Amino acid sequence: MEHQPAGTNPTPDAGGNTAPQRHLPGHIAAALAGAGGAADSAGQPWAGRSLAGDDARIHNFDNDDGAADAGYLAALARLATGDGDEAAVIASLATARVFVPILARLAEEDEGSTRPAEDKLHGDRLHGDKQSDMALVTLKAPDGRTAMPVFTSAAALRTWHPEARPVAVYAARAALSAVAEGAELLVLDPGSDLTYVVRRPAVWALAQQQPWTPSYADPELARSIGAAAAGFPEVRRVEIHPGGGVASAAADGRQLPGGGAGPELRVVLYLEDGLDAAEVRSIVAGLNTAWARNELFAERVDSIEVKLQRAAP
Numbered sequence: 001m002e003h004q005p006a007g008t009n010p011t012p013d014a015g016g017n018t019a020p021q022r023h024l025p026g027h028i029a030a031a032l033a034g035a036g037g038a039a040d041s042a043g044q045p046w047a048g049r050s051l052a053g054d055d056a057r058i059h060n061f062d063n064d065d066g067a068a069d070a071g072y073l074a075a076l077a078r079l080a081t082g083d084g085d086e087a088a089v090i091a092s093l094a095t096a097r098v099f100v101p102i103l104a105r106l107a108e109e110d111e112g113s114t115r116p117a118e119d120k121l122h123g124d125r126l127h128g129d130k131q132s133d134m135a136l137v138t139l140k141a142p143d144g145r146t147a148m149p150v151f152t153s154a155a156a157l158r159t160w161h162p163e164a165r166p167v168a169v170y171a172a173r174a175a176l177s178a179v180a181e182g183a184e185l186l187v188l189d190p191g192s193d194l195t196y197v198v199r200r201p202a203v204w205a206l207a208q209q210q211p212w213t214p215s216y217a218d219p220e221l222a223r224s225i226g227a228a229a230a231g232f233p234e235v236r237r238v239e240i241h242p243g244g245g246v247a248s249a250a251a252d253g254r255q256l257p258g259g260g261a262g263p264e265l266r267v268v269l270y271l272e273d274g275l276d277a278a279e280v281r282s283i284v285a286g287l288n289t290a291w292a293r294n295e296l297f298a299e300r301v302d303s304i305e306v307k308l309q310r311a312a313p
Contacts (some may be wrong), residue, residue, distance in 0.1 A: 066154030069096035090288035101164035175206035
């Protein structure tokens with residue numbers, strides 16, 4: 001069956017009921033609400049700020065050589081050899097410095113408007129004064145969702161776009177920016193030998209500076225999914241596994257068991273024998289609705305694929 005992003009509201013059912021809207025976790029909402037207030041973009045308070053001596057540093061990366069974080073590279077290497085997992089890679093990002101690309105965007109100023117210049121053509125002339133804005137870069141993932149590119153090294157960013165301005169931030173701050181921009185994915189080092197995708201639940205965990213467990217290895221989530229299936233007696237057993245989109249490929253042909261764009265979670269339903277197609281569709285639709293209404297599922301699952309198996313007699 002086709003996979004789908006998890007945690008989105010379903011269409012109304014026959015009774016007119018819909019799932020509740022998904023809200024940002026409290027930590028993220030609070031951080032976004034405080035942007036531009038008593039603290040700077042790195043979360044450091046303005047009060048008592050000194051501009052003398054060592055306090056005059058403009059950021060935490062004055063001596064940064066632009067290389068990729070050693071902890072992140074080590075976690076990727078362990079993932080490749082089977083000695084590590086996706087959770088360890090995300091944990092390494094929690095303290096890693098990354099680069100967010102910023103690009104200049106040409107616009108016009110016309111009675112306070114900042115619409116792009118090409119939107120204001122009149123005949124063969126442009127009206128208004130040109131101005132340049134700096135903008136975060138976002139991408140469209142194959143499934144249509146918004147993704148934010150992030151780079152682990154200055155060299156990788158220059159290769160991707162020589163004109164992009166690298167802004168050094170901790171990965172947790174990049175994750176918070178992604179949430180603010182409506183991006184559900186972080187794409188690490190697009191166009192490089194290895195591109196690693198951080199999916200929505202892990203993005204939220206980074207933004208909150210909380211540990212993250214992949215959905216396919218989450219025992220609490222497994223129990224929740226099984227509890228929902230208990231309302232369907234035709235479902236004899238439920239199993240969860242890594243989805244078909246968990247793995248990612250390196251340029252040299254290596255396959256890593258992580259870093260893919262999804263589907264990240266495979267739910268296997270073992271059904272009793274003798275069900276017709278309409279009964280199977282009804283069961284799957286009912287389970288999808290139950291899962292979408294489950295707050296734990298909506299928070300921890302990025303995308304799913306459902307596989308059907310015949311239960312052993």
